[in-house]
Amino acid sequence: MKDVLLKKELFNGFVEALMNSYKVAAPTRRGDKSFAFNFITDPAEVCLDHIPTILPPKKYFLPQHETLLEYNTTEGQNMQAFVEIEPMVILGVHSCDIAGIQCLNHVFMDRPKDYHYQARHDKILLIGYECLRKCDQYASCGLMQTHTPTGGYDIFMTDMGDHYYFSINTFDGKSLVQLFDGFELADTAAEKTLKKLRSDKKKLFRNETDVSLAEIPSIFEWGFDSHVWDRTAEKCLSCGNCTNVCPTCYCFDVNDEPELNLAKGRRVRVWDSCQNETFAIIAGGENFRPKRAQRTRHRFFRKFKYPVMRYGKFFCTGCGRCSRQCMASINLKETISNLKRSWGEI
Amino acid sequence: MSAPKVAFFDLACCEGCQLQVANLGEELLDLLGHIEVVEFRELMSEKWDGEYDLAIIEGSVTNVEAEEKVKEIRSRSKMVMAYGACAVNGGINGIKNKTPMEENGRIVYGDRFKDYPSMPTKAVGDVIDVDYIVPGCPIYPPEFLKVLKSALAGLEYVIPDHAVCVECRFNENECMYEKGINCMGPITRAGCNSWCLNNGNRCYGCRGLLSNPNIHGARDVMKKYDLDPDVILKSIDMYNAAAGGKDE
Numbered sequence A: 001m002k003d004v005l006l007k008k009e010l011f012n013g014f015v016e017a018l019m020n021s022y023k024v025a026a027p028t029r030r031g032d033k034s035f036a037f038n039f040i041t042d043p044a045e046v047c048l049d050h051i052p053t054i055l056p057p058k059k060y061f062l063p064q065h066e067t068l069l070e071y072n073t074t075e076g077q078n079m080q081a082f083v084e085i086e087p088m089v090i091l092g093v094h095s096c097d098i099a100g101i102q103c104l105n106h107v108f109m110d111r112p113k114d115y116h117y118q119a120r121h122d123k124i125l126l127i128g129y130e131c132l133r134k135c136d137q138y139a140s141c142g143l144m145q146t147h148t149p150t151g152g153y154d155i156f157m158t159d160m161g162d163h164y165y166f167s168i169n170t171f172d173g174k175s176l177v178q179l180f181d182g183f184e185l186a187d188t189a190a191e192k193t194l195k196k197l198r199s200d201k202k203k204l205f206r207n208e209t210d211v212s213l214a215e216i217p218s219i220f221e222w223g224f225d226s227h228v229w230d231r232t233a234e235k236c237l238s239c240g241n242c243t244n245v246c247p248t249c250y251c252f253d254v255n256d257e258p259e260l261n262l263a264k265g266r267r268v269r270v271w272d273s274c275q276n277e278t279f280a281i282i283a284g285g286e287n288f289r290p291k292r293a294q295r296t297r298h299r300f301f302r303k304f305k306y307p308v309m310r311y312g313k314f315f316c317t318g319c320g321r322c323s324r325q326c327m328a329s330i331n332l333k334e335t336i337s338n339l340k341r342s343w344g345e346i
Numbered sequence B: 001m002s003a004p005k006v007a008f009f010d011l012a013c014c015e016g017c018q019l020q021v022a023n024l025g026e027e028l029l030d031l032l033g034h035i036e037v038v039e040f041r042e043l044m045s046e047k048w049d050g051e052y053d054l055a056i057i058e059g060s061v062t063n064v065e066a067e068e069k070v071k072e073i074r075s076r077s078k079m080v081m082a083y084g085a086c087a088v089n090g091g092i093n094g095i096k097n098k099t100p101m102e103e104n105g106r107i108v109y110g111d112r113f114k115d116y117p118s119m120p121t122k123a124v125g126d127v128i129d130v131d132y133i134v135p136g137c138p139i140y141p142p143e144f145l146k147v148l149k150s151a152l153a154g155l156e157y158v159i160p161d162h163a164v165c166v167e168c169r170f171n172e173n174e175c176m177y178e179k180g181i182n183c184m185g186p187i188t189r190a191g192c193n194s195w196c197l198n199n200g201n202r203c204y205g206c207r208g209l210l211s212n213p214n215i216h217g218a219r220d221v222m223k224k225y226d227l228d229p230d231v232i233l234k235s236i237d238m239y240n241a242a243a244g245g246k247d248e
Helices: A008-021 A095-109 A115-123 A171-177 A188-204 A213-225 A228-235 A292-304 A306-311 A321-325 A332-341 B016-022 B026-032 B064-075 B085-089 B091-098 B101-115 B141-153 B164-170 B215-224 B229-234
Strands: A004-007 A023-029 A035-039 A065-072 A078-081 A088-093 A124-129 A155-159 A163-168 A252-258 A264-271 B005-010 B036-040 B052-058 B077-083 B132-134
Touching: A004 A008, A008 A023, A008 A088, A008 A163, A088 A095, A095 A115, A095 A124, A095 A306, A115 A124, A124 A171, A155 A171, A163 A171, A163 A188, A213 A292, A213 A332, A228 A292, A228 A332, A228 B215, A252 B141, A292 A306, A292 A332, A321 A332, B005 B016, B005 B064, B016 B141, B026 B141, B052 B064, B052 B085, B052 B141, B064 B077, B077 B085, B077 B141, B085 B091, B085 B132, B132 B141, B215 B229
Parallel strands: A023 A088, A088 A124, A124 A155, B005 B036, B005 B052, B052 B077, B077 B132
Antiparallel strands: A004 A163, A023 A035, A065 A078, A065 A264, A155 A163, A252 A264
């Protein structure tokens, strides 16, 4: 599919064209230093140059509260699956967040498939936006190599001065571009510029740590009993910020919410967190991870070891949200570094 | 099957939680279609002398009369719900437990304080067995309805034992600490859908502490943001003094 260019002054016109056909979510300003994906009503709300939003776009694929089914027990046990999703476009998604959605796809589209996730996934189109510089000191996309996209989007936009370069990856992406008249075909010069830009990026997005991606598996091979986890736990308040803002954390709980007549109701899926003390309690009151150190360790292993065994993939996108949101200053990069250094100190 | 007979009672409190129930609006009308309210001082003058299916008690126990009253309610009720911070963990009334009772009496009633006997504040659950609780000052109406439905269905309801931060992030609020404002969210039980935070206020800890809060960690966080933990952690007492909330 041929890539296209869009003059910057026409960008708002393109967004309006999208809004005529789809619900459009985009990064918007939330506070002095923070951003959030929201459905927009005006192209002027879009903040393409944002640091990672408080919550990643996973909230559209796996909402905080999601009705899975409606039940009615007046005659037997009638249950009706419930999916409420309109076709939508998420605009301005950074490559780290696209990587996060790719991780969630692995989990939810693996067998047995999660049909609610699949239904949402099928209705959501992604327009990425390239980072040309590091967002802040928390990100580790250099280490995780997620600063440049590797698929998983319909369109990917790159700022080229007075133009945006639109890399078109799917037929859906092509149909989005066809909604608006102002595009021109990307010529060889533009393609060259993009190539140059990407190779220059490698110098800007260097590994932020003294740990290489290749040695992470071995660090997590022996790091289970490291004292690092005790030190992390002293600081940790178990507030769950790190997992809630993580683009690849997907654990949930399921509750039945009856109506007042008690006969009808809905079954709701709600985000849960391994950092919550009650998370690993099972019937009989046994708790697999009653200690904070066990819980903080579990989070790291769920990013750097278990998914590698299961999916051959790290489940950290380097977006830096967990460190950015941690009021106790538990920093992912420092923790991995300390873990490496703790070798032999156990 | 007749509708369950439900009665509302109040002890030492501001009756603000009853007001939340009265303010439910259309949901209250819906609710009245499924229960029979036999006593509710704020809304009606009728009384009932039979057995209650569910007694809903607001306020804390601060004198002998209240103690006898809750025991009598318990003996006449199949199920009891304590609702609001005063009933659940003593609430604001618990502050008086920090000073000797005689001193409290003199401050309020002067020399005739002995005519108005009072005792240290107790939560309803300290005096009688309670089947359901709805914490908060005031109660969060959607949670009240959830707990009430569980009670009517005879199901257990467990109040979350994770931090208010969880719901605050669900709502994508900016962290108060990032704005340099102290907040009890990280050590307070969720369930209120971070009601105060959503409206630009901080968390005051009205729902009570987590069963295992990391107070040392919370102190470090406050210091990191140039806030005085000694002063801030004292504010836990506003709602939790009777529950043994420590200013550590």
